[in-house]
Amino acid sequence: MNLAPSRLRPSETARAGLGSLAARRLRSALSALGIAIGIASLVAVLGLSDSSKSALLDQIGALGTNLLTIEAGSGFGAGDAALPETSVATVSRVPTVEATSAVYAVDAGVYRNDLVPEDLTGGISVYGTDPGLLGALNGEIALGSFLTEATRDHPVAVVGAIAAERLGVRNLDQPVRLYIGDRWVEVAGVLEPFALAANLDRAVLIGDRAAERYYDTELAPATVYVRVHEDHIDATRDVLAATVDPENPEEAEISRPSDLLEARSAAESSFTSLFLGLGAVALLVGGIGVANVMVIGVIERRGEIGLRRAIGATRAHIRRQFFTEALTLATLGGTAGVLLGVAVTYGYSLAQGWRVIMPPVAVIGGFAAAVAIGVIAGVYPAIRASRVSPTEALRSAS
């Protein structure tokens, strides 16, 4: 007898795999869900971390990493150290310095009117500064205008973002006045928050010359802001302390505000690894779920396995059928997971106002991980199904 070997068309292998999944819809959906959640969390974590990092980097880029600040250090001697009064002038002579500005502490409280008790300052400080501050800090005006050469000499103020909220300055349609020290001051403008100088958000700024004239003002700058040529940041940083205070260079503290943002970005990266780990655990659990469903399926479907062997299926056919099922489950779960992860990334990023970055490695990797899980989860049940003895299967099937 010359017999053609048993043969199952590939389309039939797929049909058999899909058919039995369709016959157990709920169970298939639940086990695919496990994988979907794992993949979705991996994809979303990668997408969100890239999107948020890009938002942060955009912010850093917009603000510039070339801003340095000089403040008085705590000093070694008794009492608070102070920067020399000539700091701004000496620093601006350094050739790599592009712009310099400073704020001077003014000893006065800010009040909405002259009826507010003197001790209710609301935690708002007053600084004198020059019109160049806004440019040096890459700051933005929300309302009105910043100090100008004209208003520098007069009792005119610009209010920081948080200070404006606390003082109830919401618009400048009508002239607004604040009671600073024991004098009424006209509000010229309100600032947007400063990313690189958050302490100024809680401050009211007046012209430095006005401060000197009307108030008790420190002659030594509280903070000097320095914009440095991009290519010489480190070199400039090294000489700034000695430039400011050649006698006591250790008393001038130089810092770079953008370092803080970069540290935040690094901190977010470490959270990303944590969440990736959690996603991997979810995926593992999902894979075990698929393997579990497949093993139960093998036990439950002994009758079907026996019948298929009786109508001509080889062990390889049975193996392929169960393997296809596991792979299909994992692929469906993976596809759903990738879509879900992308949707979460888009939704959350847009809600946060971030630019959406969907790294291809997340999409491709997520899908590949699902397929890999399907392969791993499917191998054992498939082999087990193919080793079922047909007579045993037919006898013991329920």
Next chain:
Amino acid sequence: MSEHQPPAIELRGVSKIYPGSPPVKALDDVSVQIGRGQIVAVVGQSGSGKSTMLNVMGTLDQPTSGSVLIEDTDTSLLTDNQLSAIRGRRVGFVFQRFFLLSGIAVIDNVANGLLYTGATRPHRRKAAEAVLERVGLGARRWHKPDELSGGEMQRVAIARALVGEPAFVLADEPTGNLDSASSNSIIELLFSLHDEGRTIVVITHNEAIAAAMPRQLQILDGRLVRDTGTVPQ
């Protein structure tokens, strides 16, 4: 039947021992020939080895010793895959519990009889349609199995066994799960298939059914103790 035509099935000194302590001798040196076109009843008590003999005849199980010849081919020389091919193309099985796939229509259950021959789906469905007409279920072909009565389900199973034009049909207690009316119609169907020249081996507990068969094999403790007709019809 002419002399040179080989029997559909031949068992030569077949024994089947299931390992264990003590080992179970399910078949003990059974030799028998089933000629083409015969209808044969296999009778015996539960546990006598009837089902083992049927499984060995259909190559679902391999004997411990002796050989099984299907149309003169010694199956002991074949690989597992070749045995699968024989089952897929030359043997039709009918089981007491039908083993229909519940999720798919009657016609596809029948067409599955050709699944592992590599035939295309339209071809398989066409063949299935013809066989369903033959067993009287043409009108039910798009129903799901659980919409059918037990007797109808067994007809579907018989159609599935026949769809590949096998050399013989092995039926293991085909009426065991059926009421007497359904049983009778199934037995009638088997006889009419026999009239068409098909080779059929039926295991049955039912003495009336066995008595109606022209040839009976009685198994006791794994041995063939009675054969009412060794001469091929």
